[in-house]
Amino acid sequence: MHRSAIAPLALALFAALAVRGQESAPAEGPPPAPRWPDGRVSFTGTPDEVGNWEGPANASIFFEVTAGKEVRPAPSLATNPSLDQVPFQPWAKELYLQRHASLQAEDPHTRCKPSGGPRFFHTPYGMEIVESPETGEVFLLAVGAPHSWRVIPVDGRALPENPEPTWYGHSVGRWEGDTLVVESTGYNARAWLTREGVPYTPQLKLTERISRPNRNQLRYEATVDDPGAYTAPWSGGWHLRWSAGNEPFDYLCQENNRDPARMTGPQGE
Amino acid sequence: MNRFATGLLLLVMALPAATHHSFAAQYDSKKPVNLGGVVTRVEWTNPHVYIFVDVTDAKTKKVVNWGFEMGPPHMLQKAGWKRNSLKIGEQVEVEGWLARDGSNHANARRVTRSSTGEALGAASSAGQTLTGSGAATRPPAPAGATAR
Amino acid sequence: MKMPGHAQFATLLLAASVLAGCGAREEAAPRRTDGTILFDRVKDEKGFWDLPSVASLAEAGVSVEMDARGKLKDPADAARVAPFQPWALALYQHRQQNDFADDPMLECIGPGNPRQMMTPGGVRFIEDRNFRRMYMIYGGGNRNWRTVFLDGREPPNPDEVNLSFLGLAVGRWEGDTLVVDSTGYNTRFWMSNGGLPHTEALRLTERFSRPSHDELRYEVEIDDSRTYTRTWKAGWTLKWVAGDIQEQFCETGRE
Numbered sequence: 001m002h003r004s005a006i007a008p009l010a011l012a013l014f015a016a017l018a019v020r021g022q023e024s025a026p027a028e029g030p031p032p033a034p035r036w037p038d039g040r041v042s043f044t045g046t047p048d049e050v051g052n053w054e055g056p057a058n059a060s061i062f063f064e065v066t067a068g069k070e071v072r073p074a075p076s077l078a079t080n081p082s083l084d085q086v087p088f089q090p091w092a093k094e095l096y097l098q099r100h101a102s103l104q105a106e107d108p109h110t111r112c113k114p115s116g117g118p119r120f121f122h123t124p125y126g127m128e129i130v131e132s133p134e135t136g137e138v139f140l141l142a143v144g145a146p147h148s149w150r151v152i153p154v155d156g157r158a159l160p161e162n163p164e165p166t167w168y169g170h171s172v173g174r175w176e177g178d179t180l181v182v183e184s185t186g187y188n189a190r191a192w193l194t195r196e197g198v199p200y201t202p203q204l205k206l207t208e209r210i211s212r213p214n215r216n217q218l219r220y221e222a223t224v225d226d227p228g229a230y231t232a233p234w235s236g237g238w239h240l241r242w243s244a245g246n247e248p249f250d251y252l253c254q255e256n257n258r259d260p261a262r263m264t265g266p267q268g269e
Numbered sequence: 270m271n272r273f274a275t276g277l278l279l280l281v282m283a284l285p286a287a288t289h290h291s292f293a294a295q296y297d298s299k300k301p302v303n304l305g306g307v308v309t310r311v312e313w314t315n316p317h318v319y320i321f322v323d324v325t326d327a328k329t330k331k332v333v334n335w336g337f338e339m340g341p342p343h344m345l346q347k348a349g350w351k352r353n354s355l356k357i358g359e360q361v362e363v364e365g366w367l368a369r370d371g372s373n374h375a376n377a378r379r380v381t382r383s384s385t386g387e388a389l390g391a392a393s394s395a396g397q398t399l400t401g402s403g404a405a406t407r408p409p410a411p412a413g414a415t416a417r
Numbered sequence: 418m419k420m421p422g423h424a425q426f427a428t429l430l431l432a433a434s435v436l437a438g439c440g441a442r443e444e445a446a447p448r449r450t451d452g453t454i455l456f457d458r459v460k461d462e463k464g465f466w467d468l469p470s471v472a473s474l475a476e477a478g479v480s481v482e483m484d485a486r487g488k489l490k491d492p493a494d495a496a497r498v499a500p501f502q503p504w505a506l507a508l509y510q511h512r513q514q515n516d517f518a519d520d521p522m523l524e525c526i527g528p529g530n531p532r533q534m535m536t537p538g539g540v541r542f543i544e545d546r547n548f549r550r551m552y553m554i555y556g557g558g559n560r561n562w563r564t565v566f567l568d569g570r571e572p573p574n575p576d577e578v579n580l581s582f583l584g585l586a587v588g589r590w591e592g593d594t595l596v597v598d599s600t601g602y603n604t605r606f607w608m609s610n611g612g613l614p615h616t617e618a619l620r621l622t623e624r625f626s627r628p629s630h631d632e633l634r635y636e637v638e639i640d641d642s643r644t645y646t647r648t649w650k651a652g653w654t655l656k657w658v659a660g661d662i663q664e665q666f667c668e669t670g671r672e
Contacts, residue, residue, distance in 0.1 A: 044547060044548070047547060114560075135462075146560070147527075147561045148559070148560045148562070151661075155460070164664075247564075252527055256315065259338075262374065263294045264294065
């Protein structure tokens with residue numbers, strides 16, 4: 001960066017911090033999560049305040065070291081492991097590092113492929129969480145990516161045995177207090193678990209824990225139990241941000257996707 | 270105001286988010302570009318809006334058509350654009366970053382209409398949602414507009 | 418910060434509707450305890466809408482033979498399918514003669530409306546009474562979903578919106594019928610199997626009803642004066658199918 005840029009940069013940094021300071025002025029912190037009439041926590045808004053969840057694109061499920069320093073993106077959970085703590089099998093770590101080195105040039109998501117699990121929760125442009133009390137299901141509707149949906153039956157049914165492998169896997173959910181616990185199996189393992197390229201195999205059993213510590217945050221944590229790629233289960237996650245006023249809109253990645261042809265990665269330089 | 274806006278843009282450029290998404294695989298943040306020309310086509314589409322601009326080389330007078338990628342339509346809309354904001358034949362200046370593949374293509378972070386000097390944010394995918402005059406007074410938004 | 422009671426009151430359903438779990442269903446559509454109709458399943462029931470009764474689109478009352486892809490058995494029937502403007506008839510005939518080689522769905526573009534409703538793979542209607550919306554979630558085409566705003570807002574100005582495949586839709590209940598007005602369509606899709614054309618001027622008025630447990634009635638009025646000489650209507654039905662929508666995503670085969 002040019003030396004001449006430092007002064008305005010410092011000015012902007014100061015301004016940004018000042019704004020942040022103003023935002024955090026109220027002593028009481030964020031308001032509590034809304035609740036349904038039966039007392040259970042709500043993962044959505046109210047008729048007076050629509051909105052949806054913004055998936056944090058910069059969140060990571062584990063912390064990496066860049067230039068000797070651990071990078072801890074703000075939305076990530078403080079309890080996330082570091083890269084070295086993730087119990088990769090050697091081939092999985094090698095694959096992960098290769099995807100990282102290529103700057104994610106081979107990302108299936110960029111080719112409009114669906115991504116279940118954690119990736120679903122850091123896809124931008126808004127995610128609606130819709131509870132259907134008539135049917136005992138929770139629907140996750142993502143605006144971005146292929147503009148698709150996941151369904152989580154929360155009716156006590158068991159996971160299917162030997163299901164047809166799919167992009168989103170097969171899920172069942174249950175409530176543990178205010179936490180929705182979702183277990184999924186039956187993945188085709190053609191996607192990446194996160195934007196960074198975390199690998200997985202069809203042996204994956206994923207447990208997702210979704211809760212809402214306050215009005216503004218949805219806490220998402222995934223436990224990856226995949227003996228095909230890891231030597232032990234491990235967990236990580238991040239917070240999604242409530243975007244008041246956001247409404248869903250029609251979106252289609254396939255409409256005019258010119259990116260893949262140009263994704264050279266670093267060798268293009 | 271201009272200096273503030275410039276500083277904010279640079280701050281945005283310094284955010285680490287650029288290493289976490291497809292921007293880095295496709296564009297080179299070390300290769301800024303600044304080009305002016307005449308709009309020949311607008312593709313107001315997902316996942317990205319594209320504009321195409323005829324750029325005339327000052328010396329050779331040769332005309333080259335450049336493509337510029339911006340954010341998705343809804344982000345541009347938040348930044349004050351409409352799908353018919355830019356007119357075919359209109360003169361614009363575009364700031365952005367070059368594609369790594371060496372083609373006449375770049376990621377736009379700001380488009381300025383030559384007729385009015387109005388700077389339109391391009392909702393670039395370089396780790397920031399809104400840039401340009403319409404967004405310069407806001408704090409940096411979380412990097413949520415960086416991918417599909 | 419509690420929600421109003423109406424957001425969740427529907428957890429209790431009429432016992433009669435739960436009885437619909439087995440047997441032939443000439444019986445009535447299920448309803449909530451407040452009497453409002455349900456287009457989706459009730460608790461402990463598995464099902465969705467599929468098996469569209471038509472393979473393509475032709476004006477109501479017009480009888481033309483088409484195959485499962487909407488290809489006319491007799492090309493001379495083309496002008497009878499809809500009240501085309503001359504250019505639109507020529508484009509329709511071209512698509513027919515070209516054997517649909519440039520069908521956008523071959524590139525995994527979503528079917529768009531109203532083609533989505535004749536695309537096999539399933540559809541469910543998830544009503545969000547909290548936000549006053551109807552979500553239509555699709556199994557066919559590209560496994561997309563559509564939002565219909567039921568909050569009484571005015572339809573948007575088509576000149577101000579981002580054009581899309583499923584349009585911008587506002588709806589209202591007229592008794593047991595969901596009436597949906599939509600606009601803001603792009604022209605990157607074909608309006609039907611068989612290649613009926615449209616322009617950005619397209620405006621649809623769709624009417625969804627459930628005359629019995631097992632039947633969903635779909636009627637659509639097509640208003641696009643740049644493509645057709647007058648508004649025209651078509652309608653078809655979908656059947657209630659047991660089970661869950663199976664996941665399928667379109668792939669071009671070049672992945």
